[in-house]
Amino acid sequence: MNCLNKITVIGVGLIGGSFAKGIKQLGLAQQVHGFGHNQDNLELAVQLNVIDSFSLDAKSAMQGCDLVLLAVPLGAMQSVLEMIQPYLEEHTIITDAGSAKQSVIEAATTVFGSLPENFVPAHPIAGKEQSGVLAADETLYVDHRVIITPTEKSSDAAVLQVKALWQALGAKVEIMSASFHDEVFAATSHLPHLLAFALVELLNEHPELGNVFKYTAGGFRDFSRIASSDPTMWRDISVANSVAISKWLTEYRNYLDQMIPLVEQQDSEALYTLFATAKAARDEHIVKR
Numbered sequence: 001m002n003c004l005n006k007i008t009v010i011g012v013g014l015i016g017g018s019f020a021k022g023i024k025q026l027g028l029a030q031q032v033h034g035f036g037h038n039q040d041n042l043e044l045a046v047q048l049n050v051i052d053s054f055s056l057d058a059k060s061a062m063q064g065c066d067l068v069l070l071a072v073p074l075g076a077m078q079s080v081l082e083m084i085q086p087y088l089e090e091h092t093i094i095t096d097a098g099s100a101k102q103s104v105i106e107a108a109t110t111v112f113g114s115l116p117e118n119f120v121p122a123h124p125i126a127g128k129e130q131s132g133v134l135a136a137d138e139t140l141y142v143d144h145r146v147i148i149t150p151t152e153k154s155s156d157a158a159v160l161q162v163k164a165l166w167q168a169l170g171a172k173v174e175i176m177s178a179s180f181h182d183e184v185f186a187a188t189s190h191l192p193h194l195l196a197f198a199l200v201e202l203l204n205e206h207p208e209l210g211n212v213f214k215y216t217a218g219g220f221r222d223f224s225r226i227a228s229s230d231p232t233m234w235r236d237i238s239v240a241n242s243v244a245i246s247k248w249l250t251e252y253r254n255y256l257d258q259m260i261p262l263v264e265q266q267d268s269e270a271l272y273t274l275f276a277t278a279k280a281a282r283d284e285h286i287v288k289r
């Protein structure tokens, strides 16, 4: 793919930093620039070879910028768009990495009025429970999906440019509508995170068990790993995708309501069927992937 002149990453943390580091290592832009509000973090990002340069003012961050990636928590998307909007150049492609897509499109609609044709919302389906630039990893996106949810206004050329960048980082790009995206990822990503937070907190709130965490092993560790994720990020996702997440939490509660009597009534046949069906689905779709 063609080398861009300048890419600016706003929010040089795990996701923005991994993107920047990959772009820089592959030489996909002459200048990988960071923009944010935390000077110490941006200086560290330069030291770690994640970005080439940074600025603390939106005007210089946007000057000569071919593509800007917003990798800030969902709750900060609108204010960041407001900050850069006056300085965006005609040709600058605006994309993001937010974990929910309709809220980012709503934020952009509020800021721009009519959505720019260079605006291409996206979401890399890769991450870890750590956050911050120290966790940035240029291989994070290799063999992972990136979902692009173009708006009605997104131009084909802008979508192709965003797609090409993610593919160059090793990702498998898929296109879908923002509403379908938010429904699917409420079920596969947002729901498990909320369940993990809930399980850890449930046990935390039972002091009669003593320090129950000392009696946990691999099963609890695997299930609860994602409860170590960033609380700001998950607060913002829960608020941004509240309709779909609350729907899937309710579905899960209803499922537990059906499961409880099976355990109470020691219905071994029904329990075995449930566990065997779930194991077969996981082995087929997750383990062998």
Ligand SMILES: NC(=O)c1ccc[n+]([C@@H]2O[C@H](COP(=O)([O-])OP(=O)(O)OC[C@H]3O[C@@H](n4cnc5c(N)ncnc54)[C@H](O)[C@@H]3O)[C@@H](O)[C@H]2O)c1
Pocket (backbone or CB within 6 Å): 010, 011, 012, 013, 014, 015, 016, 035, 036, 037, 038, 041, 071, 072, 073, 074, 076, 079, 080, 097, 098, 099, 100, 123, 124, 125, 126, 127, 128, 129, 130, 131, 132, 133, 230, 233, 237
């Ligand atoms: N962590 C994951 O697994 C994951 C995966 C896919 C997408 N995402 C999405 O990517 C985005 C970033 O997540 P992350 O895990 O990289 O978080 P992070 O905490 O590692 O990085 C976020 C960065 O944004 C900066 N920031 C926060 N508010 C800002 C503001 N108002 N202006 C400028 N900079 C600001 C922070 O200083 C930090 O450097 C979020 O929208 C998240 O939903 C996260």
Ligand SMILES: O=C(O)C(=O)C[C@]1(C(=O)O)C=C[C@@H](O)C=C1
Pocket (backbone or CB within 6 Å): 098, 099, 124, 125, 126, 127, 128, 129, 188, 189, 190, 226, 229
């Ligand atoms: O692997 C992890 O720790 C993640 O949380 C990554 C994960 C997920 O798989 O649910 C979390 C949020 C994202 O928006 C995308 C990916």
